[in-house]
Amino acid sequence: MFTPDGCCFVVPVQQYTLADEHGAVLRLQFLRNHFLLASINKFGQLHYQDVTMGEMIANYRTGLGRTDVMQVNPYNGVVGLGHSSGTVTMWKPTSPNPLVKMLCHHGPLTALAFHPNGHLMATAGMERKIKLWDLRKFEVFQTLPGHAKSLDFSQKGLLAASTGSFVQVLRDSSGSQNYDWYMRHSMAKGYQIRKVSFRPYEDVLGIGHSMGWSSILIPGSGEPNFDSWVANPYETPKQRREKEVRSLLDKLPPESIMLDPKKIGTVRPPRKKDKPTQKEREEEMEAAVAAVKNKEFKKKTKGRNKPSKRAKKKQEIVEIAKRPFVEQKMKDDEELSRKKRQRISQEEAELPKSLQRFVKKKTA
Amino acid sequence: MKVKLISRSTDEFTRERSQDLQRVFRNYDPNLRPQEKAVEYVRALNAAKLDKIFARPFIGAMDGHTDAISCMTKNPNYLKGVFSGSMDGDIRLWDIACRRTVCRFPGHQGPVKGLAASTDGRILVSCGHDCMVRLWNVPAPSILEFDDSSDDTPKPLVEYTGKYAYRGADHQWGGNLFATAGAQLDIWDHNRSQPVNSFEWGVDTVVSVRFNPGEPTLLATSGSDRSIAVYDLRMSTPVKKIIMQKVWGKLYSDRLDGVIPRVAMYTSLALSEFKLLSKVGKQQHTKTNAICWNPLEAVNFTAANEDCNCYSFDARKLSEAKCVHQDHVSAVMDIDYSPTGREFVTGSYDRTVRIFPFDGGHSREIYHTKRMQRVFCVKFSCDATYVISGSDDMNLRLWKAKASEQLGVLLPREQKKHEYHEAVKNRYKHLPEVKRIVRHRHLPKAVYKAKDLRRTMTEAERRRKERKRAHSGPSSVHEEPLRKRRIIKEIEKAEE
Numbered sequence: 086m087f088t089p090d091g092c093c094f095v096v097p098v099q100q101y102t103l104a105d106e107h108g109a110v111l112r113l114q115f116l117r118n119h120f121l122l123a124s125i126n127k128f129g130q131l132h133y134q135d136v137t138m139g140e141m142i143a144n145y146r147t148g149l150g151r152t153d154v155m156q157v158n159p160y161n162g163v164v165g166l167g168h169s170s171g172t173v174t175m176w177k178p179t180s181p182n183p184l185v186k187m188l189c190h191h192g193p194l195t196a197l198a199f200h201p202n203g204h205l206m207a208t209a210g211m212e213r214k215i216k217l218w219d220l221r222k223f224e225v226f227q228t229l230p231g232h233a234k235s236l237d238f239s240q241k242g243l244l245a246a247s248t249g250s251f252v253q254v255l256r257d258s259s260g261s262q263n264y265d266w267y268m269r270h271s272m273a274k275g276y277q278i279r280k281v282s283f284r285p286y287e288d289v290l291g292i293g294h295s296m297g298w299s300s301i302l303i304p305g306s307g308e309p310n311f312d313s314w315v316a317n318p319y320e321t322p323k324q325r326r327e328k329e330v331r332s333l334l335d336k337l338p339p340e341s342i343m344l345d346p347k348k349i350g351t352v353r354p355p356r357k358k359d360k361p362t363q364k365e366r367e368e369e370m371e372a373a374v375a376a377v378k379n380k381e382f383k384k385k386t387k388g389r390n391k392p393s394k395r396a397k398k399k400q401e402i403v404e405i406a407k408r409p410f411v412e413q414k415m416k417d418d419e420e421l422s423r424k425k426r427q428r429i430s431q432e433e434a435e436l437p438k439s440l441q442r443f444v445k446k447k448t449a
Numbered sequence: 450m451k452v453k454l455i456s457r458s459t460d461e462f463t464r465e466r467s468q469d470l471q472r473v474f475r476n477y478d479p480n481l482r483p484q485e486k487a488v489e490y491v492r493a494l495n496a497a498k499l500d501k502i503f504a505r506p507f508i509g510a511m512d513g514h515t516d517a518i519s520c521m522t523k524n525p526n527y528l529k530g531v532f533s534g535s536m537d538g539d540i541r542l543w544d545i546a547c548r549r550t551v552c553r554f555p556g557h558q559g560p561v562k563g564l565a566a567s568t569d570g571r572i573l574v575s576c577g578h579d580c581m582v583r584l585w586n587v588p589a590p591s592i593l594e595f596d597d598s599s600d601d602t603p604k605p606l607v608e609y610t611g612k613y614a615y616r617g618a619d620h621q622w623g624g625n626l627f628a629t630a631g632a633q634l635d636i637w638d639h640n641r642s643q644p645v646n647s648f649e650w651g652v653d654t655v656v657s658v659r660f661n662p663g664e665p666t667l668l669a670t671s672g673s674d675r676s677i678a679v680y681d682l683r684m685s686t687p688v689k690k691i692i693m694q695k696v697w698g699k700l701y702s703d704r705l706d707g708v709i710p711r712v713a714m715y716t717s718l719a720l721s722e723f724k725l726l727s728k729v730g731k732q733q734h735t736k737t738n739a740i741c742w743n744p745l746e747a748v749n750f751t752a753a754n755e756d757c758n759c760y761s762f763d764a765r766k767l768s769e770a771k772c773v774h775q776d777h778v779s780a781v782m783d784i785d786y787s788p789t790g791r792e793f794v795t796g797s798y799d800r801t802v803r804i805f806p807f808d809g810g811h812s813r814e815i816y817h818t819k820r821m822q823r824v825f826c827v828k829f830s831c832d833a834t835y836v837i838s839g840s841d842d843m844n845l846r847l848w849k850a851k852a853s854e855q856l857g858v859l860l861p862r863e864q865k866k867h868e869y870h871e872a873v874k875n876r877y878k879h880l881p882e883v884k885r886i887v888r889h890r891h892l893p894k895a896v897y898k899a900k901d902l903r904r905t906m907t908e909a910e911r912r913r914k915e916r917k918r919a920h921s922g923p924s925s926v927h928e929e930p931l932r933k934r935r936i937i938k939e940i941e942k943a944e945e
Binding site: 348 | 488877
């Protein structure tokens, strides 16, 4: 895997790793806008490391076992992980829980790929299925039969799938989210393909296999028009150096990774003011009671300082402290029962008379 | 069937000779630029921070006067020329590019209070407390370049003696007339020894006068009776005026100087309440110290008021201010519009210079240094790039109008970069982090505390009014906006 300036690359090796904190790394991904190196290790731990400062940003346990299926969504920088339970989880470095957890296959996942526009995800499972997902709705829109050890989307949206010594390329020829077979290629018998990857800005598919590395031509896979300010295949060393500085200045903070990156710079809708929960209310009441319970009383004159009177007085204060909470609760309960009665009467009215007695009397 | 494949030849995409520019190809496909908004936001944040780093507005001080600077005027015909008059009667012409005096005009005995230059830049008018009006020939710019130590001190062209001390002067735009303010408003001609016209309205002194840049016969004055009046020279009488409210305020000693206690204006009270307060309080005038017309919207003018605010008025409708500009914590002493008409600069008794947008309620910039004392006069330079302030400490100070602007010749690439930074900053200015950085200004401690105190007082006043309204009948308490509150009445001359 190459770092964005293209001059250095990182290889996960079991014996030697970039930093000891990552552990035995199974798969590495680089987030080029954030300068983050994401890794998944043997114990299913997801690490994020800032490569500019060498600082460990996050370390989360996925809790879903060992996996080496990992891919970054280029659209929003979210890391997708495919697990042996058939689930796909999506992660960001600022939350210990996955953003999305979706059951994609009935069996272990073997490969995962994201379309460059970020709205399409391809997954392959052990149960001989390749599924294409619409990430805006989190729905599968096409299921194709076939194994895939490795999947990759090209810049123009072609999907390469490899299994054994075969490579197949799928294409959305009609533009209506309907992928069908486009090209297929078989290597010499016995070559086991590990990884397929499209070359950006070229019509080339690179194939890594057990005997080395080969490349084949896939017409229409690469972006023909490059942008000099984004990626320039003909850039001079001076331009490269300048771009490196510029990209470091534009380094994004890890907080900017989110499912919908267009949310940045917009106004957040006002949150509904949430009511205190039952537990919180009880705690509040206990605190109020505890505050008055230990109150010292003034010594009264003889006869008015009896223990019974003092005990009574103490009880009284506690009652007074409790009162507002109890009243609030009564009010709330009343409101709830009123709503319930309303609902029941509404439902009853909708039903014929003979069925009205079956209306559930429980609250929703 | 022909199969098309991407194949690029290096010649098409690289330059031919090393002297050529590198070729640039653009593709605006959003898929090539993931997370564009986040990147833009980071750039906006960086631009805001860079702005703070490069904000060095102070260019230099020009010393030479031996007393506080009381008035200034710029030469409309020569960008580098600025005249300044001081309290000891000294008048100097400065070259602000070299920051030195090029010429002195001796003659006045008391403080020089009014300076004005004719539009062609040849005649300088000065007047002061010594009851004299002097006209001077301004040396031509070509002489200024060579004239180092001026031994031949210029003599005044003419001298006219008046009956009273003068407080201000202004020259007509593109004409031969000039006006002086004093016990009355006098209109003079260059060639006449007596005023061609005199206006008197009320008994109080006229403090400042300013000709309209669009309509040469129109002028606005402010008086020490808290009035602002508009005159038309085609008529023999004034047109209209407004009188602003007297305000009663609690006296608090101004920690800025510790010598002269200033009055903090905060509330208007009924007469009975005044009697109560008069023991501890002092009358505070909402006198207007200076007036400046907006050069591009010549019907509008802004008045620098003693009550710390500036009021923008439409000369056709004086019953209500168009905008109240508030940020100063002490009397605003002088005001001058940028030639673009989009912003103006004010100098204040609180030792700060502020720049306001012409339609904004708060300043966009505050300038101060430890050594700058009370600011008595400010001017925007004729190219809208610099601000000049004259203060009590006998110095003229030169500031940049945009604190972080890069001066000098800019390469097109630099220009583009600045424009881009400005654009992204503008796009994300409402986001909290960017806003915080852009808005932050370091204030001198005294100003900071005074501002805090003022805020407390206005807040208390607001609460008091709110309670009053809550406890009185519906619609019996009428709350006027600040734009109207200070104005007692508008008087048309015809009504009197």
